[in-house]
Amino acid sequence: MFTYFMRRILIAVPVLLGVTIINFIIMMMAPGDPVDMLVSPKLPAEAIEAKRLELGLDQPPYVQYLSWLGNMLQGNLGYSMITYEPVSKIILDRMGPTLLIMGISLVLGLLIAIPLGILSATKQYSKLDYFAVTGSFLGISIPNFFLGLGLIYVFSIWLNILPSGGMSTLGGGGGIGDVLKHMILPVIVLTANVAGRNIRYVRSSMLEILGQDYLRTARAKGLKEFLVVNRHAMRNALIPIVTVLGMEIPILFGGAVVIEQIFSWPGIGQLTMSSIMSRDYSTIMGLNLVAAMVVIVANLLTDIAYAVVDPRIKNSY
Template sequence: MGSLILSRLVQAAVLLIGVSVIGFTLMHLAPGGPLAFYTNSPGVSTADLVQMKHAFGLDRSVAMQYLFWASDMLRGNWGYSFFGGRPVRELVFERLPATFELMGLSMALAMLAGTGIGVVAAVRKDSLFDHLVTLWAMLALSLPTFWYGLLAIFVFGERLGWLPVGGRSTLGAGEDIAGHVTHLVLPVGVLATVIAAQWSRYSRAAILDVLGQDYMRTALAKGLSPLRILIRHGLRSGMLPLIALAGLQLPMLVGGALVTETVFAWPGMGLLFVNALSYRDYPVLMALLMLSALLAVMGNLLADIASALADPRIRLGRSA
């Protein structure tokens, strides 16, 4: 187990370095730049632009800029936003609770609903319910997340008027728990629906594979209850592939949260990323890029560890 964790940590470090180099280079090679906003401003002269470029360190080569940025990041200094001058770490930490709330609730709801639907569809294979679930999953995975968000806003916000369509709370409502919950319904529902569709397909396939095993047929031949066999033996074996899926889905969850936050004006890291991208705010973009990459890498690492703990064959294979 120790060698598994150590090898994964080394791979994670190499991957994060590669992400930082590629991301930093692509940002600086893109047309425009953070000072393009001031180029056509009548109150900003050429001398002012040169001075700002020097102050932000943009007059150095891309390689030197990267080295200075990487050195500061390792010391915990994430830099300052080009627009507003606030510390990047302060900006990001302000948005983290909203994003983690959205991602956590969506993932929990998707895992519970998707797994339950997939198990029932596997047990009732080729039934009407199974076909309807397959159709729903295909539709959910085929269309983009923002389309579902716009559809939810149109139906539940504009037409029916049941739910608020943006923000995290009602302006001037203060600490209104009920109002906060109503603001959560649409973004969590949209994001959880897309993720649950994938969970339902994987859980259905996993349970179908388990139901065809010899030990399941033997247990049935001994007269044990099918429900008891499914709960005590089928779910335990069938859920092992889903443990790895949970870690692999984290990048999808982060990307889905970015789109969902933008559609519903949810004040999290996704909306901050879109705003920073519009203004080419490099320090904010790089901080969010690295944080997203770190979450994805840690998700995969935790999935590997959980799989090894749940299945001794994985540990034996690694030690061999």
């Protein structure tokens, strides 16, 4: 098992390197550069060129990339071309709010999807089954931005009981209660999306397992249906579900970009959009590196979950 994970970590190194190269090429292909956002167009060409020299944008693309790569290997992601703050500090400051809503949304989504998916499979074609399937399709079909704007209109504008954005009330005392109040709407949107996706997977996986011969044998031996479903069927049904759950973290990480823009949540998603709009190359490279690492870590956690759910996988390493 240890050898397998070490091999996966070694494979991750060229993957991360390839991601950074592709991201850098895409940025170089984009029109304009950060100087366009930093200086007035009325400045003389000499002043604009001096700014380009200061930022190192006069160097060939491969020199700029190698310079960034060398600093990154030393733990230095550079400085923001807009705010001149260390990129690592900017990302760490924004990571906490993003992980907060992502973590809560993932847990709530799974707490809804797994029990509802199991009940839907065990009571196939019942009213509960139709309700779960309909709710699943609604959760998947409704775009995050549409649901978010709808919730803002209902709860913030019409009923005026929840804040429409931000992480705390401006001029207020703050505190946990205030943060939780601001979290409600973005968490609802992300939770609906997570639950909608996973109800279908849990239901279909359970339906496939419930028809297996060994479960009929367990019932024939007189085991109660609760034990048949939760002890024998559930563990085997989780194996294909683990694959889907392993991709939830990267999907949530990407979905946070839209949600944080709509609700003005000060996290990684909002930072990504502002960095793209301002052509802040250093921050964009740092964010892309973090996103790639999130995907790799999610895949490693998925492999660990496989070994926990199915001992046969662990013994095969």
